[in-house]
Amino acid sequence: MSANSPGEGAQEVDLNLAPIIDCFTVILTYLLASTSFLSLAALDTAVGVRDAATAAANAEPALEFQLLESGALRMRWNPSDEPPLEWSPRAGERMADNSAMRAAIRKARTRNPLLGEAVVSAEGRVPYGRLIDLVEALKPAFSRVILAEAP
């Protein structure tokens, strides 16, 4: 008997790939159907029930931002008797690119270096997209962004 020839009891094993392919197809279809190809991220914010009494009792000053239905943005100190600042971004301009807002935040920070909170609210018909635009612009400048009801 030659050394290369199989022994008498040896069997030729052939892997049947067809059922494996079937399994792969099912798993692949399931994954394709359930996977979202959108890359999602989050903007961390806080919420709080706020009324005039709470705001007055709050010793820490905060910058309040309010989105107006006209498209303008209003900014004011709380607590403060100073008149609020108001400006309108150009059409299609992102808040993060708005130089007037950036300058106002810089000025506020010079006035109070410990300023860490921004309180954000909006008028009733302001769409969520604009709120996100504002929160995105404020996040790098403030440690905490608080969503509040419109005053």
Add this chain to the structure above:
Amino acid sequence: MKKRFAAPRRMSPSAGLLITSMADVFMILLVFMLKSYSTSLSTLTASAATRLPLAISETPVKDAIKIEVSRGQILVDQKRAVTLDGFTTARGPGAIREGVSRLLAAERSRGEGPATGSALVLLADEKAPYDTLAPIFTAAAETGFVDVQLVVVRRE
């Protein structure tokens, strides 16, 4: 001169499909899909009608109770809190606050999983008005869910 051509060889009718290379391709696709599946929060998907806003953020979305605001309804962990008609309800913001608050309180009372924390995940359509969202924020604050993650589509 007469040119002689060889007769074209006929394909054997029993020519087999190359299963091995097909298995290779499937294996690569499967690995890719499994990798992208594991890096994304698989349970976090907005319904097809909800158009999430775009923003630049690198913060990953945490596992928390999910509130979804679409044109037709507000869902709290897939349970309907309020039915909307074009993002609003005739019953006013009070109904939104009440509906969301009731379901959040029920989740809180279950006291297991993400309901024990203070985080919420909000998936809202970019056109949803603040009138609809403000009562949700109030309900969240009242039930102790004070950390709200606003979910956005990452802007490249």
